[in-house]
Amino acid sequence: MTTNKVWLITGAGRGMGVDIAKAALALGFKVVATGRNTDKVALAVGKSADLLVAKLDITKPADTGSAA
Numbered sequence: 001m002t003t004n005k006v007w008l009i010t011g012a013g014r015g016m017g018v019d020i021a022k023a024a025l026a027l028g029f030k031v032v033a034t035g036r037n038t039d040k041v042a043l044a045v046g047k048s049a050d051l052l053v054a055k056l057d058i059t060k061p062a063d064t065g066s067a068a
Contacts, residue, residue, distance in 0.1 A: 006030040010056060013040040021045045 007024045011017035012033035021033045025048050034056035035041040042053045057063045 004030075006032060008032045008034070010034050010058070012053075013037055013044050018044045021051075025050055 007021075007029050009017055009021045009024070009031060012021045013035035017033070017035070021031050022045060024031050025045075028050075030050045030052075031045075031048075032052045032054055033041050033045050034054045036055070036057045038053050038055050045051060045053070055063055
């Protein structure tokens with residue numbers, strides 16, 4: 001299944017965020033996976049042409065612009 005829909009997933013460096021990101025990618029969706037540590041997110045989710053990893057710490061308002 002290929003689609004133009006994009007999922008924005010916060011907390012994708014561990015737990016349910018990783019599971020949701022992997023599931024969305026497996027279903028053919030594009031994913032923006034965010035977390036405080038982008039290296040940790042990239043390692044946890046894996047590589048995909050449909051994946052964009054972005055830094056996002058919700059306690060830092062300046063980060064919200066880079067994740068959008």
